Amino acid sequence: MSEASLLKTQVVTLRVPNELKSRLEQQAKSQGVSLNNLANYLLTTQLSQLETLSGIEQRLRGRNLNDLKQKIAFLLNKVPHNPDLPEWDRL
Template sequence: MSESCLGNKTQVVTLRVPSELKNRLEQQAKFQGVSLNNLANYLLTTQLSQLETLASIEQRLRTKNLSNLKQKIALLLDKVPHNPNVPEWDQL
């Protein structure tokens, strides 16, 4: 589907990146079978979404009382049934 079909407007942005990074991006795009542009858009979108989500969580946490949150988590964890077959590396 073309971008015009989706109603998305695009703009050309010139980025200066180190040659090594450009080479790595080109290799990964080729490996994934997509264009460098598509890969860059995907990576930028996913990373930006993660940053926005973290900022939102941090904003919400600023209004909360840390000791109350710890108590609520402890109560939740107390409800989890004990399983003696959990590997040591996966225990709290």
């Protein structure tokens, strides 16, 4: 994607409940950013997560779940045991 195409914007009107708009405005104010910047950030991060999950689901489609579990167990068994890990970091 070219830099010029990244700079182009479009106006989109979204209908959101009043409470959601108030919450967004409060967060934008507390973050020191505009409502527009916060909305763009939140939409971008959520869309990226959805795209990532979709990609993972697509790659896993048709795979055998038991085979995947065995591969994960094999990899986890290669991780050295470290008794000095804090409790919150243990599996």
